[in-house]
Amino acid sequence: MAMSSGSDSMINTLRDTIVSMVRRDGPDLSARQLAVFLTCYLQDDAHTVRGLAAELNVSKPxxxxxLDRLQDLDLAWRTRDPMDGRSVLIRRTLKGKAYLRDLSAIVNEATAPREEEAAAPVRKVRGRRMEERLRRAG
Known part of the structure; x- marks a missing residue:
């Protein structure tokens, strides 16, 4: 199955991001944990277990x-909804906000063009200019 260069770039960025997360000190999250974490931190809505399960199309368990893992890492907390005691709300934490900042920095680094990739178009232009000069000098 052939992938477009845009797809190649995105999948390589994803890989670079995950590798950086795994290599750094601190917790690395599973895909499901990361999906829950990012949903809670990137969407301003109040989140509940029921709502997250529906949005991510996974079971409440x-x-x-x-959330057990996120709470163990102090990345999120669960509290009872004061308006509806049956419902559990997910709360952000300071450590979770710091983790999101770190994750953003890792993604930005992974998406930054590598020096050799950024220099490649310059080398091509210089090469063409040199060829043109040689042709003229002939």
Whole structure:
């Protein structure tokens, strides 16, 4: 299956991001945990276990397990909804906000053009100019 260069670039950025997350000190999250974390931190809505399960199309127990890990890492907290005691709200934490900043920095670094990739078009132009000069000098 052939991938376009845009797809290649995106998948390589994803790989670079994940590798950086795994190599750094601190927790690395599973895909499900990361999906729950990012949903809670990037969307301003109040989040509930039920709502996250519906939005991510996974079971409530799967969300609960992901939240258990996030809570163990102090990246999110669960509290009872004061308006509806049956509902559990997900709260952001200071450590979670710092983790999001770190993750953003890792993604930005992974998406920054590599020096050799950025220099490649310049080398091509210089090469063409040299060829043109040689042709003229002939």
């Amino acid at each position: 799967a969300i609960t397990r992901a």
